[in-house]
Amino acid sequence: MSDATDTGPVLSADGKPLKKSLAIALRREKMRALMLIAPLLLFILITFIMPIADMLFRSVENSIVPNTLPETVVALQDWDPNSDEAPDEAVYAALARDMQIAIEEKSHTRLGSRLNYEMTGISSLFRKSGRQIKRWDMEGIDSFKAEFEDLDEDWLDPELWKTLSTYSSKYTSGYFLNSVDLQKGADGVVRRDENQRIYITLFKRTLFMSLVIMGSCVLLGYPIAFLLANLPTRTSNLLLILVLLPFWTSLLVRTSAWKVMLQQQGVINDTLVWLGLVDDGARLIMINNQFGTIVAMTHILLPFMILPLYSVMQTIPVSYVRAAKSLGATNWTSFWRVYFPQSVPGIGAGCILVFILSIGYYITPELVGGTKGVFISNRIAYHISSSLNWGLAAALGTILLVAVLTLYWVYDKIVGIDNVKLG
Amino acid sequence: MKTRNFLAIAGAVAFAASGALAQDMTIVSWGGAYSKSQQNAYHDPYMAANPGVNIINDESSAEAVAKLRAMNEAGNITWDVVDVVAADAIRLCDEGLAMEIDADSQLAPAPDGTSASDDFGDLLVSDCFIPQIVYSTTFGYRTDMVGDTPPTDVCAIFDTETYPGKRSLEKRPINNFEWALICDGVAKDEVYDVMETPEGQQRALDKLATIKDDVIWWSAGADTPQLLADGEVVMGSTYNGRLFSVIEEQKQPVAMLWDAQVFDLDGWIIPAGLSDERKQAALDYLYFATDTQRLADQAKYISYGPARASSAPLVGKHADLGIDMAPHMPTDPENAKNTFLYNYEFWADYRDDIDAKFQAWLAK
Numbered sequence: 183m184s185d186a187t188d189t190g191p192v193l194s195a196d197g198k199p200l201k202k203s204l205a206i207a208l209r210r211e212k213m214r215a216l217m218l219i220a221p222l223l224l225f226i227l228i229t230f231i232m233p234i235a236d237m238l239f240r241s242v243e244n245s246i247v248p249n250t251l252p253e254t255v256v257a258l259q260d261w262d263p264n265s266d267e268a269p270d271e272a273v274y275a276a277l278a279r280d281m282q283i284a285i286e287e288k289s290h291t292r293l294g295s296r297l298n299y300e301m302t303g304i305s306s307l308f309r310k311s312g313r314q315i316k317r318w319d320m321e322g323i324d325s326f327k328a329e330f331e332d333l334d335e336d337w338l339d340p341e342l343w344k345t346l347s348t349y350s351s352k353y354t355s356g357y358f359l360n361s362v363d364l365q366k367g368a369d370g371v372v373r374r375d376e377n378q379r380i381y382i383t384l385f386k387r388t389l390f391m392s393l394v395i396m397g398s399c400v401l402l403g404y405p406i407a408f409l410l411a412n413l414p415t416r417t418s419n420l421l422l423i424l425v426l427l428p429f430w431t432s433l434l435v436r437t438s439a440w441k442v443m444l445q446q447q448g449v450i451n452d453t454l455v456w457l458g459l460v461d462d463g464a465r466l467i468m469i470n471n472q473f474g475t476i477v478a479m480t481h482i483l484l485p486f487m488i489l490p491l492y493s494v495m496q497t498i499p500v501s502y503v504r505a506a507k508s509l510g511a512t513n514w515t516s517f518w519r520v521y522f523p524q525s526v527p528g529i530g531a532g533c534i535l536v537f538i539l540s541i542g543y544y545i546t547p548e549l550v551g552g553t554k555g556v557f558i559s560n561r562i563a564y565h566i567s568s569s570l571n572w573g574l575a576a577a578l579g580t581i582l583l584v585a586v587l588t589l590y591w592v593y594d595k596i597v598g599i600d601n602v603k604l605g
Numbered sequence: 606m607k608t609r610n611f612l613a614i615a616g617a618v619a620f621a622a623s624g625a626l627a628q629d630m631t632i633v634s635w636g637g638a639y640s641k642s643q644q645n646a647y648h649d650p651y652m653a654a655n656p657g658v659n660i661i662n663d664e665s666s667a668e669a670v671a672k673l674r675a676m677n678e679a680g681n682i683t684w685d686v687v688d689v690v691a692a693d694a695i696r697l698c699d700e701g702l703a704m705e706i707d708a709d710s711q712l713a714p715a716p717d718g719t720s721a722s723d724d725f726g727d728l729l730v731s732d733c734f735i736p737q738i739v740y741s742t743t744f745g746y747r748t749d750m751v752g753d754t755p756p757t758d759v760c761a762i763f764d765t766e767t768y769p770g771k772r773s774l775e776k777r778p779i780n781n782f783e784w785a786l787i788c789d790g791v792a793k794d795e796v797y798d799v800m801e802t803p804e805g806q807q808r809a810l811d812k813l814a815t816i817k818d819d820v821i822w823w824s825a826g827a828d829t830p831q832l833l834a835d836g837e838v839v840m841g842s843t844y845n846g847r848l849f850s851v852i853e854e855q856k857q858p859v860a861m862l863w864d865a866q867v868f869d870l871d872g873w874i875i876p877a878g879l880s881d882e883r884k885q886a887a888l889d890y891l892y893f894a895t896d897t898q899r900l901a902d903q904a905k906y907i908s909y910g911p912a913r914a915s916s917a918p919l920v921g922k923h924a925d926l927g928i929d930m931a932p933h934m935p936t937d938p939e940n941a942k943n944t945f946l947y948n949y950e951f952w953a954d955y956r957d958d959i960d961a962k963f964q965a966w967l968a969k
Contacts, residue, residue, distance in 0.1 A: 291699035302958040306950055309699060377807070380965040387968075446771075447836050470821050548824055553776075553967040561964070567671040569957050570696065 238583075241576035244354040247346070250293045251280040255350040263347050268338040274326035281315045299571050300356065301345040307336050357577035381578065384558040389585070391476060391557070392540040398480045399487040399536045400529060407491035407528070411498075422492070429485040437549050440478040444469040444550075470552030478550050479540055486539060487532035494528030494603050527603035534593065534602065538586055558582060628658045630886060634688040636664030638850065642906035643688070645924070647894040654893070658886070669693060673702045673876055682876050685887045691870040694734035695949055703733035703874040704884070711888055713896040715915035724897070724913045728870055730949050735895050736872035736912035738903065741935035741944070742780050743866035745833055745848040746840035748858045759865035759943075760788035762840060763812065765819055773829045773841030776822035778809075778963040779952055780842065780867050783945060785812035787865060793943075797951050806959055810966050822967070833859050845935050849908035853926060853933070863940040869947040870912065910936035 191199040216223075248255045253276035261269040284290040294308030311333045323329055330337035348366050349356060356366055363379040364371050373379070406425065410418045428436060443449045446465040454460040468474055498521060506516035544559035551557070558578060565575035593599070632648070634640045640662060648660045663684065665672055670693050676682045689697065697703040706712075708729055712721035722729060728736040746756055751768055762772050762784065774781050786796050786805070789812045799805035813820075821838060823829055829843035830851045840862065851857045873895070875887045893899065900911035901919035908930060911917060920931050931937055935944075 288701045292701055295696070295699050298954060299957055303954050305699070306954045309953075378961045378965055380961065380968055383965075383968050445835065445837050553822060556968075564960075567668050569960070570670060570674065570700070571957065572674075 237572075237576050238580050239576075240573050241357050241580050242353045242355065243573065244349060244356070245352045246289075246293055246296050247349050248352055250284050250289050251277065251346075253277075254280050254346070258343065258347050258350060261343065261347065263344050266340050268327070268340055269343055271325060271327050273343075274330055274337075277330070278315065278318065278320065278323070278326045281312070282318070282320065285312050285316050295570070297345060297349065299569075299574070300349060301341065303336065304342065304345070307334055307342075310334065311337070357573040358581075360574055361577040361581055381558070381561070384556070384561060385581070385585070387554075388541055388557045388559070388582075391472065391555070392537050394476055395479050395483060395540045396533050396537045398476065399484055400533065402480065403484055403487035403491055403532065404525075404529070407488050407495055410488070410492045411495035412500075425485055425488050428481070433482060433545060434549075436482055437478055437546050440474065440481070440550060441469060444474055444477065469550050470555070472551075472555045474550040474552070475547050475555035478546050479543060482546060483536045483539055486535045490531040490535065490603070491525065491528040494531070495525055498524045526597075527601045530593070530597055530602040534590070537589070541582065541586060628886065629661055630658055630685045630883075630890065631661045631663055631683060632686045632688070632890075633663045633665050633669060633684050635666045638907055639846070640664060642903050645906050646903035647899055650899070651890060651893050655889075658890075670696055670702075673697060674700065676876070677702050677878060680878075682878050684876055685879065685883055686890055687874050687876060688737070688871065689734075689874055691730050691734055691736065691872065692947070692949055692952060694872065694874050695731045695953055697874055698731045698733035699953075702877055704877045704879070705732045706735060706875065706888075706891070708735065711892065713892055715897050715913065717915065719915065721895075724915050726914060727946075728912050730870065733874050734870075734872050735874075735891060736870045737895065737900065738871050738909035739868055739912055739936055740871060740909045741845045741863075741866040741868050742775070742842055743845050743848070743935070744840050744842050744862040744864075745829065745851065745859045746862055747833060747836060747838075748860050750836070750839045755860065756840065756862055757864060759784055759862065761862070763788045763816055765816060768839055770839035771819055771821050771832075771837065772816065773821045773823050773832050773838045773843075775842060776824045776967070778959045779947070779956070781813060782806070782809040782959065782963075783867065784865060785809040788812060793945075797948055800951070800955070800959075806962060810962070814966075833857065845933075846908050849933050853923075853928065861940075863935070864943050865945060866935055866940070866943075867945040867947055868935060871909075872912065904930050904934065908933040910934040 191201065194200045194203045196203070254273060257273045257276040258269060261273060281290055284293065290312045291305075291309050294305040297308075298305035311330075314333050318329070327338075336342060359365055359371060360374075361381050363374045363382050365374050406421075410421055410425070412418075413421065441448070445451070446467065448469075450468065451460065451465045455462050455465065460466060468477070502520050502524070503516050506520045507513075511519065541557075542559050544557060544563050547555055547557045548560050548563075551560070559582075562575045562578050562582075565571045565578070590599075632643075634643055644662070648662075652658055652660055666688050669687050669689050673682075673684070673687070676684070687703075694703065698705070708721040708725060712735065714720050715724045725736055728739070730736075744756075744759065744762065746761075746768075748755065750770060754767065756764075756768060761768055762774075782800055783796055786799055786809050787793060789808060791799050800809065821828075821832060821841075823832075823841070823843070826844050826847055829838070829841035830847045832838040832841055834851060834855065834857050845861070845866070848859065848861055851859050852861070873891055875884065875891070879887065895913075897913055897915045898919065900913050901916040901921070903909070904911055904916075904920045905922070905924045911920065917936070920934065922928060923930055932939065935941065
């Protein structure tokens with residue numbers, strides 16, 4: 183037994199080098215762990231990551247144009263978008279052939295709706311012309327350009343062809359430009375008309391109001407959580423139920439309740455008038471504006487602030503504050519220098535939760551936001567469910583997602599994500 | 606592509622499994638009093654006549670367009686018949702998400718033999734859409750807040766001197782732009798010519814700007830009735846059926862201002878891409894539910910006008926209240942002295958453009 187003189191690798195019982203067999207054992211361990219979480223991983227991948235990726239992809243996807251009008255798009259490449267003339271006969275002939283196939287597949291109206299987002303009027307142009315083109319005898323037509331002009335003069339409009347050529351490629355940046363109030367013009371990217379700029383304002387407002395809501399949640403939630411953590415268990419449990427009770431109540435019910443409270447003929451105004459603090463003719467306007475949205479959303483999101491704060495505060499030993507006091511600190515100093523720093527991870531967790539939830543909120547702002555209290559998510563909802571402009575909705579959503587991830591990254595740099603605790 | 610095929614197969618298997626048990630039919634509608642009127646007038650009698658069919662109600666009409674598009678992409682359509690407003694039906698037809706229905710060969714003729722397409726007349730606004738009711742977006746006002754001169758003219762909404770107080774308008778340009786232009790002096794038959802131009806759109810916004818501070822903008826149909834009942838607004842626009850229930854069922858001090866009401870249609874579509882068997886079942890249901898008597902029956906439960914001309918004389922009394930329903934129909938001659946029909950063609954084209962301007966204006 184002279185291990186010290188043996189210079190070869192250490193061998194395990196079965197004669198393999200120990201390092202190798204350790205690696206095998208570790209890998210087996212890892213595989214087993216992976217197998218255990220595989221169902222969950224797959225589930226998340228299929229039901230969460232893939233749909234999001236698919237939705238985000240729509241923000242640049244534009245294959246409907248080259249797929250529906252393949253020949254036209256190719257023929258249009260010879261046309262100069264800066265000329266103020268309609269393209270020549272070859273393009274119209276290609277369009278006629280493409281349209282006949284598209285009408286057969288009933289995809290021409292779909293393309294019309296797609297292009298109508300970029301130029302008003304294309305939708306009905308495609309729909310109406312489709313009915314006629316269906317009946318065309320392709321062999322017997324000499325000039326397709328004249329036939330199209332017969333259908334509708336708009337077919338000769340250079341603007342229409344500019345739009346088509348701008349959006350003829352498989353991928354487009356158009357949706358992203360739209361979502362920051364820009365648009366593709368003939369000479370590159372230009373700002374939208376002033377009376378159509380809205381998204382930048384909404385993004386700014388969403389960020390600003392989410393921050394205000396987050397701030398008011400901290401201000402209101404911190405004392406409550408402090409109280410909960412420092413009261414005897416029996417009392418604090420009762421209070422905790424009071425915090426959770428609204429949490430379990432339907433969102434719509436709570437929002438409607440705020441309407442009843444805040445409106446001009448509502449509970450608060452009635453009370454103020456009855457007390458003589460406010461004149462009957464000058465009732466306060468507290469809803470259908472930013473104030474109403476902030477109040478209602480602070481109330482709705484408050485539990486998301488209180489719960490992480492409470493669970494972090496519970497872990498702070500009482501003895502630390504007592505020690506500080508016994509060393510001569512005042513109440514304030516012992517709180518500010520000893521207690522508060524230990525509760526910061528709870529504030530961090532609560533802030534991230536409230537901020538991320540509020541940035542994507544839309545039901546409450548829709549109901550109580552009026553005109554100045556609506557969020558970007560209200561426009562996303564509109565484009566998903568009403569205008570069906572999913573590309574624009576996806577672009578807006580992508581920007582929102584990137585903004586949240588950026589803020590998360592900034593938070594990580596400044597405060598450090600390790601400092602976030604949920605309990 | 607593979608996922609799509611897989612989903613299609615999964616959907617087909619799931620359907621085959623459920624079809625073997627009972628003939629389920631999912632009908633999508635708006636919920637509330639409206640769905641109840643359909644249950645009473647259509648679903649119950651249909652199930653009584655066809656014991657093998659089981660109708661399942663889904664209250665998703667508000668999101669029907671987006672959901673149908675998602676179902677279509679997933680290749681698994683779970684709805685059989687869907688109740689949508691005409692503008693949505695046109696959109697669904699354009700997108701290839703609704704099936705084309707030939708009124709004459711696939712629907713019942715009127716009792717006197719008039720073909721279905723003549724009976725519905727101009728209301729067949731899309732190849733995929735079978736109208737069911739005519740409803741209108743119109744104004745209601747508080748009778749106790751307007752003094753001795755109750756409004757008779759739609760322009761009262763812009764007259765804040767005679768009728769001080771808040772008004773509620775829908776948070777979208779449709780209808781509001783028409784009213785604004787009319788009250789700005791545009792002749793009724795020129796409204797859409799004016800609205801086509803950017804100057805005309807600005808003109809409508811400028812007119813609305815005169816009352817911007819006095820308006821509460823609503824997005825749910827229940828908002829105006831609630832605001833009126835609370836005395837929060839002096840007048841407001843909403844669907845006439847909602848006002849009927851505020852006035853006749855809840856007995857609030859509210860009255861109708863029918864002037865310049867905008868007619869709109871609500872009706873049925875069948876999603877594209879159903880299996881032949883389900884398509885037949887859906888068409889069979891529609892044949893029954895859109896005949897003359899059934900449409901007249903629905904008016905017993907809700908104050909919306911039947912879409913067939915032949916149904917109008919059959920409209921009777923309200924099932925619970927026992928009052929004559931004809932005077933509460935938006936189509937009643939007394940109410941329909943000055944009306945608009947929602948301009949589907951115009952708004953299908955201009956909706957996105959004008960809505961962007963309107964929302965930008967609101968946010969200012």
